[in-house]
Amino acid sequence: MNGQPTAQARTDARIHDLLDEATAEHPDAAAVADATGRWTYRELTAWSHAADAWLQAQGIGHGDRVLVQLASTRELVALLYGAARRGAVLVPVNTGMKDYHLRAVVENSEPSLVVVDGAAVSRVSALAGQVTVLGLDEVWPAVTDLRDKEARGDGAPVHADDLAVLVYTSGSTAAPKAVVCPHGRMVFATEAINLELGYRPDDVVFCRFPISWDYGLYKVLLTAAGRSEIVLADGESDLVLLRRIRETGATVVPIVPSLATMICALAEREPRQDSTVRMFTNTGAALPKPTADGLRTAFPGSEVVIQFGQTECKRVSVLPPDQQDARPESVGRPLPGTRAFTVDDDGNTLGPWQTGEIVVEGPHVMPGYWRAPEQTARAFRPSPDGGLRLHTGDFGHVDEDGYLYYEGRRDDMFKHKGVRMSTTEIEAAATDVPGVRAAAVLPPAPGRDLAVFAEGGIDPHVLLRELSLRLEPAKVPGVSRVVDELPLTAHGKHDRKQLLSLLEGTTP
Template structure:
């Protein structure tokens, strides 16, 4: 069967039906998900998701209502994901590291029906939220009690085009933007990815990433499609990472370059141990070949698979491992059932090998951004000829004669650091929020310099960095800061980043 046939031929299903299919097909007693406190079988996960559905119904949550959660990635959060989908409501998972500065804008934009957070955060977040804020310690005993009685909510009709999740990601504005993720697109993308990666019932998927990030979120669906076991490990210490991979019997390990480097470093220091890893999958940023080689050395027989994508369509391309040596700089070929175009500034396709904007068509392209029509119109456009929705990624690259994609970077203010996408604008806005900072300019990281910020004001650099750590997630906090009397500007009134970069030459964190 061709690569393009399977996703197109299969009928669209709902997010929670992926779990239902897995529960029906998985071997009796097959483990679905585990965390450091225990494991659930597929049957147990299904039952807990029904209990969540019943609990949400009792709380008055209905179709289309947003349920915002800011919790660590545990089995309970997986049940909340599936249970919210059953209700026809919309899960809004936020990184526990998101600070008040961005949380305020997400609450205002998402307008959730209720909010669930860690117990210690209830009082603080309740001051920001106009809707009920519940602690996990209050919610989960109630869900567990419903689970004990085998509770089921009233039947709820859910359409595949309804929204399942809002994933908030950094944008070209100071505020995070919510990518609308309907059931149909999420399931198609998951199936198309799995057609390339081939998760199996004997796989143990070691997920280091939070469910609030789409890289972690989709591991839930991919594991269910493969009838695999998902191990949630985003709260584990870095020091025990390699040991946890070995002890869990992990066979699939999703990585970003920083995590891969950490694993390789631990493998060099720790005595060789048994490992069942058969596949590393990378996304978030380009993986250096030296790191690929180090992973292959530390984990003999393991394949390293490069991927490329955006939350706005989940995944764009996957590089099959047999092409790792022959096309080491490629980010792969488009997903089955999808199409990648390389367009010039006028919207015309460029010749093979020429660079242009990466534009994506396919059933995985999301509808847009939540309550952000201007941003949506800019990124999500309709092809006037075919009528297909297109995602204009803002990324630039080329396609070779074999149809393999090569990424060349962004030509705006977006960049990735430690696998996390962010913008100079949002970091500058956070710096400007600090009393005493009159102006700020951010320099994206390069091979010779880490993320840096220049500020105008009377504050000491270490004070600025400390204040930024209170406003931003750790990956978004610069390593370097310099105070300047004024920010150099270009003739067009923009930050002259070339002159600013000179301030940091030869500087290390």
């Protein structure tokens, strides 16, 4: 990962091309494993063709949406690739999504077919209207029969510009919002990321995240691009997490800060062991330095790679490990073949070290949001070269070498006592305090002071005193709370609504 890669990611491929190319090169190598077994690339390809044939038999055609609310298993991976071959659009939703939001997603995506866990068929049917809802326990025997017959779909044309997936995000809007993800842009993002991360045929990627989240979804594609194996561990118990990383021979472990904290806590309770892990890749939120150091200690020889991104372009930047000491506050350089810069309120490009909104250009910028023209127009704007610019809503700056520095979301930035600041910088200062595993900050509001929440073993007053040694006076919170565990969203980010409830004393 020294120097900017010179290879190019493609824009003209389909996501199932990644699978087919891996199968052509390494047909008998392990491709995907879950709690019940493992498939080789040859087997996964055969299952994906059977899934394609099954979807065709259900009347699914080009552009039809297929909504799946399933655990992340081998079967779901086969359905992902099978839908891609069919030219259908997969709509993966989290198994924990409540009926209130699921109904809205069904109304918004208008699927032609819904596949769920068998026990959920009657419940989901009640909210899906006239849409056919099938249980996986009913679907898979039929797919298996087609697999035994070596069935394939009719080979209808699928193009790089065709939609492959709708990814519903957990943004701040009340209505569901799906990022439109065409084949070619997904393949470009996958291959550009892999030019930086360098997945290898001998890698085993231990994926704790559901395929309904783009972090998990792209791990499926990245392992195909790298001819690697993915271990789907979304359903694994927290208590066996460390043991499973070791048992599977994992070499790459994608993390978010909350997962990293858990891994470190588990590792502290056991004698240090030899490790096969060579790389942790972080995204979702800033990883506190003590946590990154804890991972390196628990897994000798491993690197911790910092990444920054949004579903709307998948990944913005990656920080090579050899730059982490020189640029400890950076979230990396833009992916190969892409550009990231900052603009002022009038859209003018800013120079190095000038704070503004982060804007991204490149073939990885998705076309917009599904059936949301106003939101699309705000975030996805024309660029001078005829492509698209993604206005991220994130603020930061770049240095003279083009490395990006994240300062916070628009919603995270605020003025307090006349000083402009962000929750991110205060949280970073809090996690620098000994005894603090993780921290979250709530901006001030009418009748409510700036508040910090800390997870760990520290007195609230000591935390404020320590923060006063690290921050200018206006940035020191007026309220401090210490909790056993910070509430998180399904994507591992701070759950601000629950924090506010804790602050106001409306939860136990």
